[in-house]
Amino acid sequence: DEVLSQFSSANVIDAGGRAVCPSFVDPHTHIVFGGNRLAEFEQKIKGADYLEILAAGGGIISTVRQTREADLAELIDESRGRLDKMLACGTTWCEVKTGYGLDTETEIKMLEAIAALDRDHSVELVPTFLGAHAVPPEFREHTPDYVDLICSEMLPAVWNWYRNSHFPSAGKLIFCDVFAEKNAFDTGQSERILDTARQLGFRLKAHVDEFTNIGASRMAIGLNAASIDHLDQISEGEIALLAASETIGVITPTVNFNFGSSTFANARDLIDAGCAIALSTDYNPGSAPCPSQPMAMAIACRYQRMLPAECLNATTINAASAIGVVGVTGSIEVGKRADLLILNATDHREIMYEFGGGPVGTVISAGEQVWPPAADRP
Ligand code: NIG
Ligand code: FE
Numbered sequence: 001d002e003v004l005s006q007f008s009s010a011n012v013i014d015a016g017g018r019a020v021c022p023s024f025v026d027p028h029t030h031i032v033f034g035g036n037r038l039a040e041f042e043q044k045i046k047g048a049d050y051l052e053i054l055a056a057g058g059g060i061i062s063t064v065r066q067t068r069e070a071d072l073a074e075l076i077d078e079s080r081g082r083l084d085k086m087l088a089c090g091t092t093w094c095e096v097k098t099g100y101g102l103d104t105e106t107e108i109k110m111l112e113a114i115a116a117l118d119r120d121h122s123v124e125l126v127p128t129f130l131g132a133h134a135v136p137p138e139f140r141e142h143t144p145d146y147v148d149l150i151c152s153e154m155l156p157a158v159w160n161w162y163r164n165s166h167f168p169s170a171g172k173l174i175f176c177d178v179f180a181e182k183n184a185f186d187t188g189q190s191e192r193i194l195d196t197a198r199q200l201g202f203r204l205k206a207h208v209d210e211f212t213n214i215g216a217s218r219m220a221i222g223l224n225a226a227s228i229d230h231l232d233q234i235s236e237g238e239i240a241l242l243a244a245s246e247t248i249g250v251i252t253p254t255v256n257f258n259f260g261s262s263t264f265a266n267a268r269d270l271i272d273a274g275c276a277i278a279l280s281t282d283y284n285p286g287s288a289p290c291p292s293q294p295m296a297m298a299i300a301c302r303y304q305r306m307l308p309a310e311c312l313n314a315t316t317i318n319a320a321s322a323i324g325v326v327g328v329t330g331s332i333e334v335g336k337r338a339d340l341l342i343l344n345a346t347d348h349r350e351i352m353y354e355f356g357g358g359p360v361g362t363v364i365s366a367g368e369q370v371w372p373p374a375a376d377r378p
Contacts, residue, residue: 013362013369015342019350022331022338023363024282024293025319026094028229028250029281030130031082032075032113033100035066037285050259050287051211055183060134063285067110075113078268082283083123085291086120087371089358090341093124093321097177099133100162102146102195104154108132108161109313118172122370126323127167128175128205129158132193145187151196159200173324175226176202180216186191187215194223203324209233210255221245227278227322231265232256243274248322251314252282252297254290267304278318279311298355336365 027272040053042064053059086094096114101107111127118125126226131154132147140147155176162174176197180190194204206220210230217238221229229250248301251265270277279296282288290296297311306314320330329339342362343351351359363371 007220011367013364015045017346018361019343019346019348020332020345021091021341021348021351022316022329023341023365024090024315025279025323025325025330026086026283026293026315027092027227027248027278027319027322028097028252029086029094030097030099030284031086031094032096032098032110032117032281033067033285034070034075034078035062035063035285035357036139036258037062037289039335040286041289044259051181051183054134058135061101061137064102064106064134064136068103068106068287072109072112072116073111074167075109076116076252079117080121082291083121084115084131085375086281086283086293087363088120088125088358088360089294090363091123091293092127092339092363092365092370093320093323093325093329095126095128095175097130097133098181099130099177102134102136107154107158111158111161111165115167118165118170122365122368124325124329124365126175126325127162127262128177129155129197129202130177131155131158132178132190134179134184143185143189147192150193154195155193155200155202159202159308171328173203173207175323177205177207177229179207179213180219181207181210182212182214184307188217190222191204191219191223194220194225198223205229205322211236221247229280229282230255231270232263234265234270239270239273239353242270245335248278248318249275250278250280250319250322251300251304252280252296253304254281254288254296256303257299258288258290264299264303267300267306271306271310276318276321277310277314278322280312280319281304294351295355296361297352301352308352309353338364340364364372 098110131150178190205227208216213233226249300306317330320326344361
């Protein structure tokens with residue numbers, strides 16, 4: 001009543017007493033890819049291990065083959081369907097990584113798909129170059145040569161592509177990410193790639209400590225990365241470094257859930273030590289085929305002992321910080337966009353308490369209702 005007596009608007013939405021919160025930001029996804037990994041899903045149920053599948057030329061590499069084969073229109077079409085599902089789960093901003101091309105041409109094709117989707121889908125996208133996602137088949141046993149190619153050819157080409165894209169004028173950064181892991185890139189190689197990217201103007205991210213601690217968290221925090229992601233094997237010393245830094249820790253419990261694992265990143269220790277934690281779906285065809293931030297939040301409450309309010313913080317303002325958009329979204333504040341959810345609930349805790357359903361009733365992006373689609377509205 002107080003607001004209505006002071007302000008008027010041509011567009012008044014009655015939330016009917018239900019809870020309103022900022023819409024979700026998903027700070028780590030791989031939603032642009034060709035094909036699927038349904039056969040691998042079954043192999044894993046029968047006991048196959050993710051890194052073994054990757055070492056045998058499957059996993060990420062099988063998606064690389066399928067993404068190289070797909071043309072730009074196919075990539076855009078398939079990825080649009082994934083964004084529709086994310087929007088229905090309440091996500092209005094998401095970061096999207098390349099990394100299924102692993103050659104300059106296909107990496108740029110993925111970036112073109114990200115740019116096209118950003119222009120014509122109501123979910124806002126932020127691009128990340130992940131040329132160092134895996135070693136491509138043509139460089140098998142020759143990882144240092146591939147690292148040379150990334151530094152000398154791919155990074156300058158991608159930076160040039162970004163400068164000529166619509167992203168800078170839309171106020172969106174581009175990030176460079178690496179998969180620092182056994183059978184992928186070691187800490188020295190990862191550091192060289194990130195440092196080259198930083199000098200060109202990229203902000204930095206790194207996949208660290210997913211399976212093996214190889215010292216990559218320390219390295220990436222040292223380079224002032226915007227985020228370090230996964231954190232399953234992060235050490236106590238590195239937790240202290242993260243807490244003292246500006247870097248956001250992004251956790252991905254959908255991955256552990258999808259692997260049927262009983263261990264998860266220790267979010268409780270990370271938060272209690274003072275780290276700023278964001279949650280993501282890591283939506284990708286292998287380790288986490290999941291479009292839903294409410295699902296990630298439901299898992300984090302149960303297996304990582306995060307409180308509902310901490311999960312909401314981790315999927316809104318902290319997630320926005322991790323992708324450089326906290327000035328425009330991630331909280332309900334004067335001067336930011338009206339990126340909002342009307343929940344099917346009167347209490348924010350119900351987003352996580354009831355799981356597997358649909359906690360989100362209405363999605364509003366920049367003041368406009370974008371979901372459910374106009375045709376489905378009462
Ligand atoms: O974040 N770890 C590396 N990258 C993804 C998985 C991508 C895939 O399996 O296709 C991740 O888990
Ligand atoms: Fe990832």
